[in-house]
Every structure is written in structure tokens, then in C-alpha cells.
Amino acid sequence: MTSRDTIFASIRRSLAVKGDERIRASIAEDRLDRSPKGVIPARAQLDAAGKLRLFVEKAEGVQATVARVASAKDVPGEVARYLRDNNLPAALRMGDDPRLSAMPWKETSIDVEKGRSHGLDLSAISHAESAIAETGTLALVSGHENPTTLNFLPDNHIVVLHAADLVSDLETIWQRIRKKFGKGEMPRTVNFITGPSRSGDIEQTILLGAHGPRALHIVVVEG
Amino acid sequence: MSSRPTSHTFKDNAAKAIQDGGVPRALKNVRQNFIDKRVKAVEALPEFEALRESAKEIKNHTLEHLDLYLERYEQKVKESGGHVHFAVDAAEARAIVLDICRKAGARTVTKGKSMITEEIGLNAHLEANGVVPVETDLGEYIIQLRGEAPSHIIAPAVHLTKDQIEADFRRVHTNLDPKRDLTEKTSLLTEARTMLREKFLVADVGITGANFLIAETGTSVIVTNEGNGDLTQLLPRVHVVVASIEKVVPTLEDTSQILRVLARSATGQEMSVYTTLSTGPRRATDVDGPEEYHVVLLDNGRSAMLGTEFQDMLRCIRCAACMNHCPVYHQIGGHAYGWIYPGPMGSVLTPSLIGVDKAGHLPNASTFCGRCESVCPMKIPLPKMMRHWREREFERNLNPAVARYGLGFWAFFAKKPWLYRLSTRLAAKSMKLLGRNKGSFQSLPGAGAWTQYRDFAVPEGETFQAKWKKRAAK
Ligand code: SF4
Numbered sequence: 001m002t003s004r005d006t007i008f009a010s011i012r013r014s015l016a017v018k019g020d021e022r023i024r025a026s027i028a029e030d031r032l033d034r035s036p037k038g039v040i041p042a043r044a045q046l047d048a049a050g051k052l053r054l055f056v057e058k059a060e061g062v063q064a065t066v067a068r069v070a071s072a073k074d075v076p077g078e079v080a081r082y083l084r085d086n087n088l089p090a091a092l093r094m095g096d097d098p099r100l101s102a103m104p105w106k107e108t109s110i111d112v113e114k115g116r117s118h119g120l121d122l123s124a125i126s127h128a129e130s131a132i133a134e135t136g137t138l139a140l141v142s143g144h145e146n147p148t149t150l151n152f153l154p155d156n157h158i159v160v161l162h163a164a165d166l167v168s169d170l171e172t173i174w175q176r177i178r179k180k181f182g183k184g185e186m187p188r189t190v191n192f193i194t195g196p197s198r199s200g201d202i203e204q205t206i207l208l209g210a211h212g213p214r215a216l217h218i219v220v221v222e223g
Numbered sequence: 224m225s226s227r228p229t230s231h232t233f234k235d236n237a238a239k240a241i242q243d244g245g246v247p248r249a250l251k252n253v254r255q256n257f258i259d260k261r262v263k264a265v266e267a268l269p270e271f272e273a274l275r276e277s278a279k280e281i282k283n284h285t286l287e288h289l290d291l292y293l294e295r296y297e298q299k300v301k302e303s304g305g306h307v308h309f310a311v312d313a314a315e316a317r318a319i320v321l322d323i324c325r326k327a328g329a330r331t332v333t334k335g336k337s338m339i340t341e342e343i344g345l346n347a348h349l350e351a352n353g354v355v356p357v358e359t360d361l362g363e364y365i366i367q368l369r370g371e372a373p374s375h376i377i378a379p380a381v382h383l384t385k386d387q388i389e390a391d392f393r394r395v396h397t398n399l400d401p402k403r404d405l406t407e408k409t410s411l412l413t414e415a416r417t418m419l420r421e422k423f424l425v426a427d428v429g430i431t432g433a434n435f436l437i438a439e440t441g442t443s444v445i446v447t448n449e450g451n452g453d454l455t456q457l458l459p460r461v462h463v464v465v466a467s468i469e470k471v472v473p474t475l476e477d478t479s480q481i482l483r484v485l486a487r488s489a490t491g492q493e494m495s496v497y498t499t500l501s502t503g504p505r506r507a508t509d510v511d512g513p514e515e516y517h518v519v520l521l522d523n524g525r526s527a528m529l530g531t532e533f534q535d536m537l538r539c540i541r542c543a544a545c546m547n548h549c550p551v552y553h554q555i556g557g558h559a560y561g562w563i564y565p566g567p568m569g570s571v572l573t574p575s576l577i578g579v580d581k582a583g584h585l586p587n588a589s590t591f592c593g594r595c596e597s598v599c600p601m602k603i604p605l606p607k608m609m610r611h612w613r614e615r616e617f618e619r620n621l622n623p624a625v626a627r628y629g630l631g632f633w634a635f636f637a638k639k640p641w642l643y644r645l646s647t648r649l650a651a652k653s654m655k656l657l658g659r660n661k662g663s664f665q666s667l668p669g670a671g672a673w674t675q676y677r678d679f680a681v682p683e684g685e686t687f688q689a690k691w692k693k694r695a696a697k
Binding site: 002003004006007008010011012014015016017019024025027028031032035036037038039040041042043058062095115116118119132134135136137142143144147148149151152153169170171174177184185186187188189190191192193194195196197198199200201202203204205207209210211212213 | 252253255256257268269270273274277281284287288289290291292293294295299303309310311315359360361362365378379380381383384385388408409411412413416419420423424438439440441442448449450451453454457458468473474475476477479480482483490492493494495496497498499500501502503504505506508509510511512520522526527528529530531
């Protein structure tokens with residue numbers, strides 16, 4: 001008997017089942033098919049403006065900073081301002097996301113480098129797949145468009161969010177992911193990010209910038 | 224592995240912790256930082272109670288169909304290009320991880336915070352076989368430098384003060400300027416960040432635990448605040464997830480139900496900073512991420528808990544609310560429990576996993592005030608299960624000495640009127656009131672810096688549950 005067999009046999013002995021009971025299997029199948037939602041907090045079931053207001057409040061409540069711009073072409077200007085105001089070098093790493101690539105970076109003095117991070121970048125920019133109003137959480141997916149290393153290695157992480165991609169809750173994100181990748185399929189990584197990195201391990205004092213970014217700046221594109 | 228759990232000397236451990244008395248400035252913070260924050264987060268979410276019930280039902284349903292969801296989970300991991308390994312016990316899990324490390328030619332491995340790798344004693348095993356494990360969670364890093372076990376399941380270094388941590392950093396980080404200024408907590412954090420950054424970038428294998436395994440998609444989920452778990456699973460060529468079988472949940476929706484009660488109960492956050500879903504290795508279109516993705520699924524006595532009065536314990540999501548609210552834990556600290564799971568959840572789980580003969584008196588580490596159950600997001604009837612263990616000791620008459628020990632523990636508490644009073648007082652008040660009742664913990668004489676605990680423990684062999692089942696089958 002393999003260890004796998006031993007474990008399954010032990011589970012089934014304890015549950016007093018054989019594992020081939022039709023009704024039992026159909027109950028599990030049904031749950032996997034239907035994915036029932038459960039309890040959804042009322043808090044974020046709002047119109048677009050209400051969701052945005054809640055998202056900003058929640059994100060700022062966990063020490064992210066948020067800027068709102070009218071359209072995608074305004075993003076480089078806002079990023080240049082952010083870097084300048086924080087005394088950061090005008091250098092930025094980004095992936096191949098076409099939405100980011102289409103922005104007028106040449107109109108700023110920012111030196112843009114493409115590709116994953118190897119830990120030498122002070123600032124990086126990513127495009128969010130979506131975001132959750134309920135908790136001020138960003139959702140990013142892995143891929144060459146937005147490499148996951150950009151979310152964790154740089155000191156400053158800037159994330160662009162299209163207001164139209166903002167949803168109420170996690171459950172809506174699951175639906176979007178299923179639509180985009182197929183039922184039961186996932187991108188390699190989905191990162192939910194709620195504020196900059198922190199630790200409470202030294203006498204329970206919350207300190208920002210543990211291992212991930214020390215600062216998280218969200219640029220919301222409203223148009 | 225010669226080290227063993229010291230839970231069997233719990234009474235002495237506890238007495239020593241209380242006598243040492245020089246305690247916790249550090250533990251004092253538990254009140255403000257865990258209890259108050261939890262109450263605030265719970266009050267801010269009117270649906271919290273309904274979510275607790277929902278989370279409980281999800282786990283109950285999953286446990287009743289565990290074999291089926293595990294099969295689906297395994298199938299989905301394989302479809303996404305990952306490998307699944309099953310381990311009956313700790314020794315097998317250690318051997319599997321070491322084998323993966325060897326095949327990867329690993330010299331150093333980074334580790335995200337994982338209670339399961341503590342449970343199987345992985346670090347000592349890797350070290351003994353020439354692979355250097357580096358804990359990367361700040362608290363775990365600190366206790367690894369000290370050669371200690373965690374004293375709390377989500378705040379492993381909660382028993383230490385800033386000055387102790389500073390002394391450890393000066394002792395170990397000898398390549399840095401001895402005159403550097405480490406008076407600020409932030410400078411300690413920055414120093415750890417710098418030291419560990421180098422490790423992240425050179426590690427060959429990254430090992431994490433999992434808060435959830437999602438059957439629908441073959442996904443492992445980690446929930447963290449520091450970002451160390453993500454760097455651990457993202458940068459090395461090989462990612463190994465070590466998780467116990469009851470971490471499975473059916474769907475993405477089920478995961479989000481439980482996520483809503485997890486962070487609130489643990490740290491009072493609405494969402495932890497990083498919730499990361501990982502599914503298989505690097506894809507063709509990826510430019511980063513691990514090339515190999517392994518999951519080691521550990522049983523170690525859990526399958527034998529199913530169908531018994533201890534099945535409910537398998538709902539536990541390791542949020543630590545029960546120990547944060549436990550008057551006994553507050554007084555004796557985590558190390559006195561003698562194995563890696565302290566507080567009420569440990570008092571129930573430890574006997575199940577290492578055998579009642581090695582831990583049978585832990586269920587007496589309770590004043591039966593009921594606070595643990597009242598805050599447990601998964602509604603686990605902890606006091607009732609501690610009572611079950613006590614009854615079992617008597618009924619089965621397995622070990623009269625253990626039962627006597629239990630009574631001895633009661634006597635031990637009865638001789639400490641302040642603790643006795645505290646527990647009855649606690650029982651009389653609702654959680655909500657307590658959360659606001661300033662001073663109810665601060666006024667206590669401290670206890671618990673139990674820093675002599677160095678011998679880290681690995682349970683071996685059959686669990687009590689397994690033995691019991693065998694006997695019952697005869
Ligand atoms: S027993 Fe409940 S309160 Fe304690 S760690 Fe587990 S889930 Fe949290």
C-alpha cells in the first residue's frame with residue numbers, strides 16, 4: 001500500500017464510507033459545480049461611486065496612498081509627481097502590460113525598464129486585474145504583463161487600477177477569473193494586496209516595510 | 224531526532240514559567256494588540272456571526288467529504304503541472320522534503336511561516352542532512368537565531384522583548400558594525416530585512432505552509448503580512464508546500480467565506496496584507512515564479528480524528544484567537560505547553576497528535592471559562608473537547624498517573640487564588656465587555672518568559688487515536 005492509499009483508507013474508515021457512494025459523490029460534485037456564495041457583507045454592495053469611495057477609504061486605512069486621475073494618459077504625470085515628492089529616483093520597472101505600455105512615459109523624465117525584477121529596483125508599477133471595495137484590496141495576476149516579482153521586491157509599488165475594474169467583493173473576482181481563465185482554472189498566481197508590507201513581531205508594534213514594499217501607491221484611472 | 228515533546232511535564236513547565244515571573248512586558252501587549260483589535264474588527268462587520276456559522280458549515284461539509292475533495296485537489300494540482308506527495312507521518316514528510324531538496328541540489332532553503340513544518344521538525348532534519356533552512360518570517364527568524372520553538376502560532380516571538388531581540392541580532396550579525404544604532408524597533412526590522420534579502424535571492428528551494436488548499440482549482444493559499452512567504456515561494460527554482468490534509472476547502476467561494484473570519488480573529492485586520500493563491504509552477508508566458516511546484520500532504524494522525532468527538536478540532540484555521548483570550552496561556556506563555564501548539568487549541572490537538580500518554584494532562588490546562596470557544600471563528604467547542612480528553616483518561620484507564628496529574632493541575636491552580644478569581648471573573652462577563660474593560664489583564668502579575676525551552680520536539684510513531692481505533696477494531 002502506498003502512503004496515499006493508507007491515508008485515503010484511513011479517512012474512509014473513520015468516516016465509515018467506501019468512497020464510491022453515488023449520492024455522496026454527487027453532493028461534492030454539486031458544490032464544486034455551483035460554488036455557492038455564502039454570506040456576502042452588505043457593506044460594499046454599492047453603486048460605482050460608492051464602491052470607489054469605500055475602496056479609497058479602506059486602502060488609506062491600511063496605509064496605502066491613493067491618487068485619482070481622469071484618464072490613462074495622466075498616469076505617467078502622476079507617477080512622476082509621486083517619485084519626485086518622495087525623493088525617489090525617476091526610474092521605474094514594469095512588465096509588458098499593453099495598458100501600461102500605451103501610456104505616454106516619454107513625456108516624463110522617468111527611465112522605464114521592462115521585465116521582471118531581480119531585487120535591484122527601488123520602484124515598480126503594475127496594472128491591477130481588479131480590486132475589492134469591501135477591504136481596499138488590490139488583485140493582481142501573474143504573467144509577463146505584470147510579473148509577480150514587481151509586487152514584492154521593490155521598495156515602492158505603484159499599482160494602476162481602472163475604476164471600471166473595481167468590484168464589491170472577492171466573490172465577484174472569482175466570477176471574473178472563471179470567465180477569463182475557465183472554470184476550475186487559475187493563473188499561476190493571484191495576489192491580493194491590502195496595504196504595504198508590515199510586521200508586528202517586535203513587541204507587537206506594527207512596523208511598515210517588513211519584506212515586501214514599504215510603500216504602496218494606487219493610481220485610480222476614473223475615465 | 225532525539226528531541227521529544229515536553230508536554231508530559233506540563234505542570235512543571237507551567238510552574239516554572241510562573242515562578243520565573245520576569246515576564247512579559249511582551250505578553251502584556253497581547254491584550255491591546257490582539258483582543259481590542261479583534262473586537263473592533265468584529266463590531267465593524269454586522270455579518271460576522273453569520274460568517275462564523277458559514278465557515279463552520281463549510282469545514283464540516285468538507286471533513287465529511289474529505290476523501291472526495293482531496294482527490295479533486297490532487298487531480299487539479301497535477302493538471303496544473305504540480306506534484307503531490309502523501310505523507311502518513313512526520314518522518315515520511317521530512318524524508319519527502321529532504322528528497323526534493325536533494326534533487327534540486329539545494330544548499331539553502333528559505334521558509335515561510337508554517338506550523339506544519341514545526342510539527343514535523345523539518346528544520347533539524349534538513350540541517351542534519353546538510354541543507355540550511357532559513358526562517359524568513361521576522362518572528363520565526365528571531366526564534367531560529369535563539370534556537371527556540373515558537374511560543375504562539377501567529378506571533379512566534381511574542382514572549383521576547385525588543386532588548387532581547389537586539390542582543391540576538393548583535394550576537395549573530397557579526398559582519399555588521401558593532402557600534403550601529405539599534406535602539407529603534409524600525410532599525411531592527413531594517414536589519415532583518417537586509418540580512419534576509421540576500422537569503423531570498425540565493426535560496427534554491429522555498430518552503431511554505433498553506434492556509435487553504437482549494438479543491439476546485441488545485442490552489443494553495445497563504446495569508447501573511449510581511450511578504451516573506453511570497454518571496455519564499457516566488458524566487459527559488461522549487462516551491463514546496465507542506466500542508467495537512469484538513470486544509471482542503473471545496474471552492475474559491477468557500478475560501479473567501481473563511482478568509483473573512485480568519486484575519487479578523489487573528490490580528491483584527493479585515494484582510495491580511497498578502498493573500499496569495501498559487502496554482503502549479505511557472506507557465507509558458509511567465510517571466511518569474513518557481514519551475515517546480517510540490518505539495519506534501521501530511522496526515523500525522525488527522526484522518527483518525529475524523530468520526531470521533533475530536534473531528535471538530537479539524538476545523539481549526541490556526542488564527543490563535545483562543546490563546547490570545549486564554550487566561551492560562553497569558554500566565555504561562557506558549558512554551559510551557561511543551562509542544563508546538565499552545566493554548567486551548569494545543570490542549571485539544573496535542574493529545575490527538577502525539578498521544579494522550581505524552582500530553583494527557585494538557586486538557587487540564589483550562590479554567591473552563593469558555594472564552595476560547597466564544598471567540599473561535601470556527602466555533603470549535605474547545606472546553607467540551609478538553610473535557611472529552613479528561614473523560615477518556617478515566618474511562619479507558621489508560622494511564623492512571625496521567626489522570627492523577629490532571630487533578631494535580633487543578634490543585635496547582637486552586638493554590639493561585641488570583642488566577643482562580645480571574646477565570647471565574649472572566650467567565651461571568653461577555654467578550655464585548657471584556658474587550659473594553661481596561662486593566663483586566665494588565666493588572667495581572669506576569670508569567671511566561673519560558674526561554675529555556677530549546678529542545679524542539681517531534682512526535683514519533685502512532686497517535687493515540689490510531690492506537691485506540693486499532694484496539695476498538697479488535
Ligand atoms: S481553535 Fe479556533 S480560535 Fe483557536 S486557533 Fe483554531 S480556529 Fe483559531
